[in-house]
Amino acid sequence: MNQTRQRQRIVCIVGPTACHKTECSIELAKRVSGEIVSADSVQVYLGMDIGSAKPTKNERQGIEHHLIDCVLIDTPEFSVSMFRDMASESMRSIISRGNVPIVAGGSGLYLNALTHPLGFAVPRNEEARASALAEYGKNPGAAYARLQNVDPQTAERLHINDKKRIVRALEVFDASGEPLSSYGNDFQNVTHKEPPFDALMIGLNMDRKKLYERIGLRVDQMMERGLLEEARRIYDAGYDKNLPAMRSIGYQQLFSFFEGDCSLEEAIEKIKQDTRRFAKRQLTWFRRDEKILWHDVTCWEDGKDALIEKLTIATRQWMKGTDT
């Protein structure tokens, strides 16, 4: 349990969607002999390519990518902790090859699973979850009251409407007999433990208006590249609508169109709006991480060479361990 063994150093490129994270990470990898680990909750799914903005074979330029296409769409049990295990394994192999692990992605919780000491509690327990869900559905107030009773600490930080988290907290208690808070459920107070990796955190962000413009353009581009057909293929495969993958932005809205709930134009507008809101939430998430060194990429084309040069130097220094 002592910390004599130095934690492994990695580089993370984070930020809201459509902020050039992919291109930036590939360019950096080319210069520092890096391999990329995607921290993206949708890119993991095989077959969800266009909508998740996976880099194409060409765009990858021979750089090795991990945690892309690693699970099937109908994998209901895929989760953050599974991501952490798989990503850690990839990281180990990258380091053993003498390369630099570059984590690039926008799924905040996934990133934190690598850079913060999150102590995940009991695994998903189908039975306990189903019963907690039924309990909440029947009477939210009573379910919340029970949580207050068995795990007052968690109850206090959750709003009574926060169904998903209340159900999860009850599930953990019912399955393990221990309150969720005993596993350490306070995000802001986890500094007493060591995170799995020591990360150089690089944040990319741009002017909000410009970001939203880019999101709109990118969605149109996805449609040109065949998002409709891709979504149709997934829809026709008849997966369970409750699968996490089925709720992803870009697919979810097109499914509504296929069901006849809205026009194609409305679905596309909704994709753009939901992506904007998602980007906003991503920013909320990343903003509180004070370790992130932010770079403005509003004028990407003009500034990218200089930025990548800067990041290359920073990465080399970081990996040598000379900058702390």
Add this chain to the structure above:
RNA sequence: GCCUCGGUAGCUCAGUUGGUAGAGCAAGGGACUGAAAAUCCCUGUGUCGGUGGUUCAAGUCCACUCUGAGGCA
């Protein structure tokens, strides 16, 4: 040219008999420990088109003016 109806939050519109404004959507902020592209919480100050006038008090009444839509010549 005349008549009618409009001009109030980014948008669509409420606004009672005069007491300096409020809904929906959009947007912004926050939270987040095995579903996270998910889920949840909070947030409405705007020269009430402009200028004058009446009044203790005008989004509300009057005059003029700018502007949009429709109608009649």
